[in-house]
Amino acid sequence: MTDLPRTPPRYSATFTPAVNAEIRRAAASGIYDIRGGGTKRHLPHFDDLLFLGASMSRYPLEGYREKCATDVWLGTRHAKKPIHLDIPVTIAGMSFGALSGPAKEALGRGATEAGTSTTTGDGGMTEEERGHSKTLVYQYLPSRYGMNPDDLRRADAIEVVVGQGAKPGGGGMLLGQKIWDRVAEMRNLPKGIDQRSACRHPDWTGPDDLEIKILELREITDWEKPIYVKVGGARPYYDTALSVKAGADVVVLDGMQGGTAATQDVFIEHVGMPILACIPQAVKALQDLGMHRKVQLIVSGGIRSGADVAKAMALGADAVAIGTAALIALGDNDPRWEEDYQKLGTTADAYDDWHEGRDPAGITTQDPELSARFDPILGGRRLKNYLKVMTLEAQTIARACGKNHLHNLEPEDLVALTIEAAAMAGVPLAGTNWIPGRTGGF
Amino acid sequence: MQTFDLETEGLRALNSQLHALKGQTNLTAWEIVNPKGAHAIAVGLDAPIDVTVRGSTGYYCAGMNKQATVRVAGSAGPGVAENMMSGTVIVDGDASQYAGATGRGGLLVIKGNASSRCGISMKGISIVVHGNIGHMSAFMAQSGNLVVLGNAGEALGDSLYEARIFVRGSVKSLGADCIEKEMRPEHYELLEDLLKRGEADAKAKPEEFRRYGSARKLYNFNIDNASSY
Numbered sequence: 001m002t003d004l005p006r007t008p009p010r011y012s013a014t015f016t017p018a019v020n021a022e023i024r025r026a027a028a029s030g031i032y033d034i035r036g037g038g039t040k041r042h043l044p045h046f047d048d049l050l051f052l053g054a055s056m057s058r059y060p061l062e063g064y065r066e067k068c069a070t071d072v073w074l075g076t077r078h079a080k081k082p083i084h085l086d087i088p089v090t091i092a093g094m095s096f097g098a099l100s101g102p103a104k105e106a107l108g109r110g111a112t113e114a115g116t117s118t119t120t121g122d123g124g125m126t127e128e129e130r131g132h133s134k135t136l137v138y139q140y141l142p143s144r145y146g147m148n149p150d151d152l153r154r155a156d157a158i159e160v161v162v163g164q165g166a167k168p169g170g171g172g173m174l175l176g177q178k179i180w181d182r183v184a185e186m187r188n189l190p191k192g193i194d195q196r197s198a199c200r201h202p203d204w205t206g207p208d209d210l211e212i213k214i215l216e217l218r219e220i221t222d223w224e225k226p227i228y229v230k231v232g233g234a235r236p237y238y239d240t241a242l243s244v245k246a247g248a249d250v251v252v253l254d255g256m257q258g259g260t261a262a263t264q265d266v267f268i269e270h271v272g273m274p275i276l277a278c279i280p281q282a283v284k285a286l287q288d289l290g291m292h293r294k295v296q297l298i299v300s301g302g303i304r305s306g307a308d309v310a311k312a313m314a315l316g317a318d319a320v321a322i323g324t325a326a327l328i329a330l331g332d333n334d335p336r337w338e339e340d341y342q343k344l345g346t347t348a349d350a351y352d353d354w355h356e357g358r359d360p361a362g363i364t365t366q367d368p369e370l371s372a373r374f375d376p377i378l379g380g381r382r383l384k385n386y387l388k389v390m391t392l393e394a395q396t397i398a399r400a401c402g403k404n405h406l407h408n409l410e411p412e413d414l415v416a417l418t419i420e421a422a423a424m425a426g427v428p429l430a431g432t433n434w435i436p437g438r439t440g441g442f
Numbered sequence: 443m444q445t446f447d448l449e450t451e452g453l454r455a456l457n458s459q460l461h462a463l464k465g466q467t468n469l470t471a472w473e474i475v476n477p478k479g480a481h482a483i484a485v486g487l488d489a490p491i492d493v494t495v496r497g498s499t500g501y502y503c504a505g506m507n508k509q510a511t512v513r514v515a516g517s518a519g520p521g522v523a524e525n526m527m528s529g530t531v532i533v534d535g536d537a538s539q540y541a542g543a544t545g546r547g548g549l550l551v552i553k554g555n556a557s558s559r560c561g562i563s564m565k566g567i568s569i570v571v572h573g574n575i576g577h578m579s580a581f582m583a584q585s586g587n588l589v590v591l592g593n594a595g596e597a598l599g600d601s602l603y604e605a606r607i608f609v610r611g612s613v614k615s616l617g618a619d620c621i622e623k624e625m626r627p628e629h630y631e632l633l634e635d636l637l638k639r640g641e642a643d644a645k646a647k648p649e650e651f652r653r654y655g656s657a658r659k660l661y662n663f664n665i666d667n668a669s670s671y
């Protein structure tokens with residue numbers, strides 16, 4: 001017999017080793033995969049956009065001489081005390097329970113030093129965060145864990161959470177491992193049980209009810225606080241329009257890349273739209289209502305750098321929010337803990353089992369030993385540095401585009417690298433004047 | 443007695459005057475006339491005062507109440523006494539959906555019937571309903587007491603945590619993980635007190651009630667229970 005070459009082993013593009021591993025995991029465990037973090041698959045994103053910069057017909061601003069302002073007002077529509085931030089990068093709501101007390105403290109420290117706000121989350125307001133965050137947004141969630149009128153009045157703004165980008169239409173989950181005494185007490189639940197957060201608010205449904213709920217919140221707080229409404233990236237045009245109709249001062253729009261503390265993987269990867277596709281629709285809704293810049297738009301979901309900030313703002317956002325990036329700045333997923341990640345069967349930069357409460361970096365845990373690894377003062381300083389760098393980066397781009405305020409960035413400053421991104425963001429494909437679905441021709 | 447005409451003076455004036463009352467105020471008795479179903483009447487109170495609303499209210503009357511006693515001499519719209527912290531709210535007539543939702547403390551008394559989702563997600567409040575309650579009441583209720591002199595609608599106590607439910611009449615159906623439980627001496631004692639404070643002791647006796655609570659089977663996820671969710 002001659003030695004004929006054999007067909008080499010070929011992996012299926014449909015049944016990849018990762019897919020098969022998940023089938024085996026499901027078959028063995030009988031439970032869906034729950035994890036933290038955001039979408040891991042490739043999605044059209046800000047990386048698919050580029051700025052054009054100045055040229056013959058556009059004049060740049062001098063980097064070291066000419067001012068490029070970065071401040072933002074939030075809540076100017078109805079609130080007696082709108083919020084003024086030095087930079088347009090805010091810290092997104094992340095629950096105490098998901099995060100440790102010291103991690104909350106670090107977020108407050110870093111944000112305050114950088115001149116921006118932090119946001120509470122499911123589970124209520126902690127002293128760590130109120131004490132260290134100059135501007136604190138208080139989330140009003142379906143679970144109402146820890147919700148009380150005193151904290152409502154101690155907050156600087158109120159964010160009614162309708163949805164989250166990682167799971168539009170889904171509730172929350174905090175598994176038993178993380179329900180330590182203090183978390184249980186704040187949430188009024190027995191220790192060690194799996195705690196489910198409802199997906200709908202208990203006392204209102206739909207935009208007409210929400211309008212009345214917002215009236216109640218304003219009356220309780222004597223119309224002082226800006227009221228934000230947070231929605232996941234599902235139907236951004238209508239969700240934004242209906243939030244405005246319900247009386248929102250600020251709309252917070254979270255795309256599908258947005259992180260979560262614990263959600264089913266199937267939900268994270270398959271429900272919702274990328275933030276790139278969401279922003280233009282939300283801006284259009286605001287423009288159609290004559291409310292762009294009157295009701296402010298904060299966007300989030302996979303924001304990592306000053307370039308992302310500038311691109312989101314060029315598309316019409318007033319500010320952005322970061323969750324995952326802030327945790328990484330604090331030290332989450334850091335290679336210095338590699339040995340511990342290996343013990344958990346994972347590796348730095350891929351660790352996402354935040355719900356298990358065994359975070360080697362001591363950030364997404366309630367375990368006193370692990371959370372003692374985390375230094376909130378150092379963490380705060382790192383977050384401040386990172387926020388400052390993002391701001392400098394965004395300013396660098398804005399000056400190159402000839403803008404003396406980040407808010408003056410505009411879609412005309414952008415082109416897209418892919419047809420998908422061009423269609424979603426509503427900017428031309430690079431080298432053409434083609435916006436798929438809107439303008440024709442090269 | 444301070445009389446406040448809601449129709450002429452407006453909601454903002456009402457709530458800001460009531461919020462201005464701190465600690466030992468002498469203006470302890472208030473009467474609100476012409477409520478005409480307005481929303482958010484007497485919300486966010488935090489003083490030991492007595493407020494009577496002469497007529498029916500819209501959404502969220504006495505929402506997030508602390509310390510105050512609020513009486514609605516009429517019926518109440520959705521979310522009456524939602525997230526109440528302490529104090530007492532009494533509705534002489536009927537209450538719409540989500541009465542006492544997420545309430546953390548204090549006592550809510552409904553002399554008539556309460557609609558669906560009464561006591562939803564309650565977290566420590568006591569609710570006494572003289573009449574019947576609608577479907578999905580005490581959904582995900584965490585703690586506190588719900589006492590019903592009449593009947594309960596479908597799916598009572600669905601996904602219940604540690605709240606206690608007492609029903610004198612019939613229960614159309616129990617929700618997931620909600621079961622009937624034995625009445626022990628401490629429950630009779632508790633009921634006696636709640637019936638008295640709920641102005642219902644002349645109508646019903648503790649022995650006439652059955653108790654419902656959590657089977658605690660859904661407390662930690664198990665795939666074999668998936669069909670109960």
Ligand SMILES: Cc1cc2nc3c(=O)[nH]c(=O)nc-3n(C[C@H](O)[C@H](O)[C@H](O)COP(=O)(O)O)c2cc1C
Pocket residue numbers: 036037038092093094095098099120121122139161163164165230254257258259260261300301302303321322323324325354364
């Ligand atoms: C650990 C963690 C906990 C979170 N908890 C909440 C929460 O309690 N409420 C909420 O509305 N969003 C929550 N989120 C979502 C964030 O508010 C935000 O929408 C998201 O993180 C933004 O996307 P990014 O992570 O890509 O920056 C959480 C996110 C993370 C990473």
